[in-house]
Amino acid sequence: MAAMTEVVAVASGVPPYVLVSGPEGVLAERALAATLDDLRVAHPDLEVITLHAGAYEAGQLGLHASPSLFGGAKCIVVHDLDEAPDDLQTDLLNLLAGGPEPDLTLVVLHKSGQRGKKVLDGLRGARARVLDAPAIKTDRDKTEFATAEFRRARRKATGEAVHALVEAVGKDVRELAAACRQLVEDTTGVIDEKVVLTYHGGKVEATGFRVADAAMAGDAAEALRLLRHAIGVGVDPVPIVAVLAQQVRQLVKVGSAGRGRSADVARDVGMAPWQVDKARRTLSGWSADGLATSLQAIAAADAEVKGGGRDPVYAVEHVLLVITGQHERGRDA
Template identity: 80%
Template sequence: MTEDLALARRVPPYVLIAGPEGVLAERGLAETLDQLRVTSPDLEVIRLYAGAYESGQLVLHTSPSLFGGAKCVVVHDVDEAPDELQADLLAVLAAPPEPDLTLVVLHKGGQRGKKVLDALRGTGARVVDAPAVKTDRDKADFATHEFRRARRKATAEAVHALVEAVGRDVRELAAACAQLVEDTTGVIDEKVVLTYHGGKVEATGFRVADATMAGDPAEALRLLRHAIAVGVDPVPIVAVLAQQVRQLIKVGTAGRGRSGDIAREVGMAPWQVDRARRTLGGWTADDLAVAVQVLAAADAEVKGGGRDPVYAVERAVLAITARHSRNRTD
């Protein structure tokens, strides 16, 4: 028996895809349907949506068909389900499962539809998680997993650069990973990523923050002006600067230990801990305290408290780089 055939026969009558990340939810649904089609190439797929649901539809579509054949009923957005849909789902789940029928329920999160989720889990439904991918650490983990799924190795620096370039949107990040896998061979390193996405990387606030925290005012200003020229808003640039300062403070006060242990303790990725440790050599606690104050003032100015947001960021960059040890004469 092939692996796919074994997987198809193990798909239970009920499947729950839970979580807000659309890319992961869509992938979980597609993989479930692919597994069912291994043994049922003519699988009938019926999709129902909470926002357009009419009472009785689910019961109708989950009833035995006169013509037979495998059927999969997919119910989208159960977290938005009206009472009628929830009642129909509970009724279907309370009855014995129909042969050749698979019911797939998608729920993005929240309390609405909780009774349906509890009932599904009570039946032993397969649960496919689609957790939110929000933080830089989440996105780095996501990209790393994408490369592993494709049986490709990518360095931590490459993943970091890719998240900087396209990390705002998880769907775009997934597409970028797929492109690199398709178009390249061997280990995917930072040089490969920069070949494909160098312009985007340079235009991000991350590069501005890296140069600032390295104490390089000329490079930081060059990158800042490039980012502004291509349309990057000053607000997220200040936010990234503040994030990096906070990371330095977290790692600096965490003490010694393995990067992985410190990362779990402070809520960062191991590569972020390593980067912060390398950067900390140019900073004292007093310097970082000044940087926090400078960025708090810049944040207020770029959000409407000042006349010129771009000038506010430039002034903050110069004030912070001036505190770096290599730029100090005292």
């Protein structure tokens, strides 16, 4: 049995056990799809059985793992091991204990947490192929993801273009992936910021990032214009204040990090290199006192937009005027 299993693994390029580990749905789906595609190269008639932890009934796994009457390759995909009931975990452990079966591939998806740990240990002990699907949460993560998307499509995108795209659609990774694909399919040549703005300019302008950029540059009129536009299209004041806080904190981090290559500073402070470059350009108009005063004003605005004040929009307008005023003082100092 072991020898036959080895032949199948070599023929398909996929080992008998595969673990997709991590919470990012887009990456997990791609890992699963790539695995099934690899299996179908050697087994065009591959039978795929999908089991979900939430709807699992005891004994299902063993039933599906049994050789079919007419033979043929089979792949069992188990979703959400991290939510698995005891029956599913027990059946998985029993299947692993029996060793690999010819023409059978087991793919298990596990988002995070300790539930299902014995099964995870069993898979790793059986030398399962582990495909990572790590969380994509921070701006740096999203920047790296978008950059990799363009690189995978063999297209060059400038840092400014990636930055603008993350600002426009970076809230949802699936939407970000779709936006990257659209730009690759609909355009030619280098993807620059102008191209991104052509497709997503309205979204970019409506984000809190554009409001914050204008404020940090000391442009009160533009910051207020962008704020009113954002509010007009339904952007909530709370995330706008959050972005203001983020940008001021980034200036403090980069200002305290001293000189050095952008990539090194970015790694040390948990930012993307383009964010470090942007912060360095912005810092020329700021003093340490101005940043401290701005942080205090932002903290007050944050409390007001979360229910502590009567008029959230006025609170944001006020903090924008405080920030732009501090920028002017920093430039004059």
